[in-house]
Amino acid sequence: MTTIYRVTVDIRAPVKDTELRRRVETAVTNLFPNAEPVVEKDELTATVHDLEHFSTCLHRQEILDTARSEFFDGQGGNRFHFSLKKAAAFEGRVNFAVGETDELGEIDVTVQVDEPTVDAYIDHVAPETEDGKPVE
16 A cells, blocks of 8 residues: 655755855755745745655665654654755755754755654655665
8 A cells, every 4th residue: 555645845045145046956956856946035945745855865875864863853743854964965965964053054844744644754754774774
C-alpha cells in the first residue's frame, strides 16, 4: 500500500546586499527543485509539497542519522524545522546549520505535516539506519 503524504514545506532565506539574488535562488532550487522562489525586499520565500529530492540528497550523502536528529530536534506539534547552509546548498549538498548563524544567513525550512504524522513523514524522508544502511 502506498502512503500519501500531505505536507507543506515553507522555505525562507535572507538575501543580503552583498549576494547575487540568483545564487540564493539556485541554492534553494538545487535542494528543492519544485520551488518557485520569490524575492521581496531582502528575503526569498518558496513553498513545495514534498521532500523527495531532498531525501535523495540525504541518501546519496549518507547523512540520514544526522538528518533524523535535526528533524526530531526541530519537531513541535505537527511540524518540524531545520536550517541549511546556503553555500553548500548552492553546490547541491545538504549541510545542516548548527551553532552560530552564518553571516549571510541560512535557508530556514519548516515542514507542516497534515497526513499522516510527523514521525511517519520523517521516517519516509530519512529512514532509520542499521550499520549505515536504511531500514525501510
